[in-house]
Amino acid sequence: MDVNPGDVAWVLASTALVLLMTPGLAFFYGGMTKARSTLNMMLMSFATICVVSVLWVIYGFSLAFGNSGSGFFGQISFSHLAEAVNQVTNNGGPYGIPLLLFAGFQLMFAVITPALISGAIADRTKFLTWVIFVAVWVTLVYFPVAHWVFDFGDKDADGNITGAGWLAARGVEDFAGGTAVHINAGAAGLALAIVLGRRLGFKKNPYRPHNLPLVLIGAGLLWFGWFGFNAGSALAANGQAVLALMNTQVATAAALGGWLLVEKIRDGHPTTLGAASGAVAGLVAITPACAFITPAASVLLGVLAGIICSLAVGLKYKLNYDDSLDVVGVHLVGGIVGCLFIGFFGTAFTIGTGKTAYTWGVQGLFHGGGWTLLGNQAIGAFSVLFYSLIVTLILGFILEKTLGFRISRDAELEGIDLTQHAESAYDFENITSGVFSGVGGGGKSSSEGEQA
Secondary structure (H helix, E strand, O other): OOEOHHHHHHHHHHHHHHHHHHHHHHHHHHHHOOHHHHHHHHHHHHHHHHHHHHHHHHHHHHHHHOOOOOOOOOOOOOOOOHHHOOOEEEOOOOOEEEHHHHHHHHHHHHHHHHHHHHHHHOOOEOHHHHHHHHHHHHHHHHHHHHHHHHOOOEEOOOOOEEOOOHHHHHOOOOOOOHHHHHHHHHHHHHHHHHHHOOOOOOOOOOOOOOOHHHHHHHHHHHHHHHHHHHHHHHOOOOHHHHHHHHHHHHHHHHHHHHHHHHHHHHHOOOOHHHHHHHHHHHHHHHHHHOOOOOHHHHHHHHHHHHHHHHHHOOHHHHHOOOOOOOHHHHHHHHHHHHHHHHHHHOOOEEEOOHHHOEEEOOOOHHHOOOOHHHHHHHHHHHHHHHHHHHHHHHHHHHHHHHOOOEOOHHHHHHOHHHHHHOOOOOOHHHHHHHHHHOOOOOOOOHHHHHHO
């Protein structure tokens, strides 16, 4: 099979962009939490890079994409990716890409998914237990679900498809991970929020972001990296990637506006946190749909996602669960909105002509395709939701009863950065001493120093 250097270069760049999303998420979450929880929050994201990368090489890729003949999990093998070296995989188009490159690209999806979960349990999670949770969760939940959604199987000698994931074989359309990444992480976040319980002062004390500029920097990095996430999922530098990129941009922009509109009507003023949250909601919603709908439909999806997710984040106060950084309202709800939207507005697209023509996508309800696609999308979204929720509840309760998942009350009051890591993101003592002793002012007060 021929390999196109342009396709390889694009997927290499996309892989780096998707990796950048995890540090971007660390900034986004780190700015949203308390000042005394910043480092712990950011380190939880970086820990997933460590744990998942190692497991992916040992057995994760085989479990997600190995051909076991089962629709529910891949091949149980400790091949250490040896079979991927010097092999080429067909990506559905006229050219292939190196299998090892595909494995690297998919690794970045596996890395960020558990990192998303961490936002639901900010300020109160034992770091060591979190690391163990990530290792077990990706093994039991993410790797199998990635197989369900992303593995389209292999062709045998007779041209028959074997080893495809059961949702992929059923015709569920999820271009870049609305189910496997966002619904999966959102459901797991809800489960862990239930297991760990509410933070001290929930509903009584306001939990405001301590650093909004950091939140905006994180949101910007996520937006930038998401082009690799979505457009890179074409696995080629082609028209499908271009469509995914354009849809990602316009849906995200529209969602940002939709969220701010809700804030203006409901609260009387738009906020920077709302702008950042709206952008992420749009990115989440467009993820499964980016290559299956038109740009005009993407704008509509973005507006709906911004409005629906902005309303959904308030459910935690009505239902009394403490989703610290709105993982459920943004990722679970946004993922469901995007997946179901395909059932209504999905359409088919064709690249090229003649023998090189490449067609993908199925017509949705509003394009004359009937209810079939919508039914498949609902099955895909809710099967992942319930599987992730149930398995994570069980795993979370086991870890809580054995190792302990939540820090003590005293540790939470003192601050998780100090009690878990013996560090602080901000040196308040030196800042305070500088203000009152006049740093560089010969020991005078700041006002005296100015006068001098």
